[in-house]
Amino acid sequence: MRKPVVYSPSRRSTAATAVAGEAPVASQAGPVQGPRAAWRERLASPRAGWLVSASLMAVLAGVLVWQVSRPEPLPLTQKAIDQAVLRSLSTQVLPSQAARAAEVIRPAVVRVQSYGRTDADDDDEDGVGTGVVIVDKGTILTNLHVVADARRIRLTFADGSHSAATIVGAQPENDLAVLQAHTIPDDLVAATMRSTHDLLPGQEVVAVGFPFGIGPSVSAGVVSGLGRSFKSPDGENEVRNLIQFDAAANPGNSGGPLITMSGEVVGIVTGILNPTQQRTFVGIGFAVPIESAASAAGLPPF
Incomplete structure (x- = not known):
């Protein structure tokens, strides 16, 4: 007996069924879902909503517990500040004391140029010296021999600005002159002055000025004597009660500040x-004590 022929289903038969107007039979397994569709279905379920809400509540509860249980910040005390400063000093390399002192005084140091002292032409520069601002209204101390008989005085401030100046006071016995700037820079800084009553030989000092017109230049040394007298080769008066120091000074330093390691002015450099x-430095310079200099400007004594 001959067996009937069995044919496997084919695309042709399916297509033929479609042509004949019959709808293809859907698979009993249902449509195949992709990963995104599966996640959308899970999130849309009531159980997923409950899980999301529970997770948010847990996060909020954790934040609340942390806020309640975290320690209160310690109050800021002077002792804590001092300890922080000590830690900083022990871990950082700081500049030298002389560098810090020079930085303190720098905004108050002024270059002083005099014109027309020996010639009728006011454009001829006759000398360069140094000055220091002692009142922020533009009052400046310098040496009298720097500006004496000048037809015109020009100041250069630390910020680079310039101003004419007028002599408003003098103390010839101490070779001191008081200048008033015509134009005052914004935020002009005055130096801090310190009494010399406790100044001792061997104490470190810094001289700041414009030696030979170069500067501001800084040199460091010590007080090498007190109560000295000095008469310059071209001077008429002997200046007394001077501070002797060994920080390098040269022509152009005249009128500049002699300062402590705290940046406070104790004297006005007057000669070498x-x-x-x-006229070059060989190791001995002299400065007028700031008490005498302050009195020349009409300031009260210390």
């Missing part, structure tokens, strides 16, 4: 001792 005629 040199047995030759070269």
Whole structure:
């Protein structure tokens, strides 16, 4: 007996069924879902909504517990500040004391140029010295020999601005002159002055000025004597009660500040001792104590 032929289903038969107007039979397994559709279905379920709400509540509860249980910040005390400063000093390399002192005084140091002292032409510069601001209204101390007989005085401030100046006071016995700037820079800073009553030989000091017009320049040394007298080769008066120091000073330093390591002015540089005629520093300089300098400006004594 011949067996009937069995044919496997094919695309052709399916297509033929469609042509004949019959709808294809859907698979009993249902449509195949992709990953995104599956996640959408899960999130849309009531159980998923409950899980999301529970998770948010847990997060909020954790934040609340942390806020309640965290320790209160310690109050800021002077002791804590001091400890922080000590830690900073022990872990950071700081500049030298002289560098810090020079930075303190720098905004108050002024270059002083005099014109027309020996010539009728006011454009001829006759000398360069240094000055220091002692009142922020533009009052400046310098040496009298820097500006004496000048037809015109020009100041250069630390910010680079310039101003004409007028001599408003003098103390010839101490070689001091008081200048008033015509134009005052914004935020002009005055130096801090300190009494010399406790100044001792060996104490470190810094001289700031414009030696030979170069500067501001800084040199460091110590007080090498007190109560000295000095008469410059071209001077008429002997200046007494001077501070002797060994920080390098040269022509152009005249009128500049001699300061402590805290940046406080204790004297006004007035001259250098040199047995030759070269007018260069050999190790001994002199400064007028700031008490005398302040009195020249009409300031009260310390």
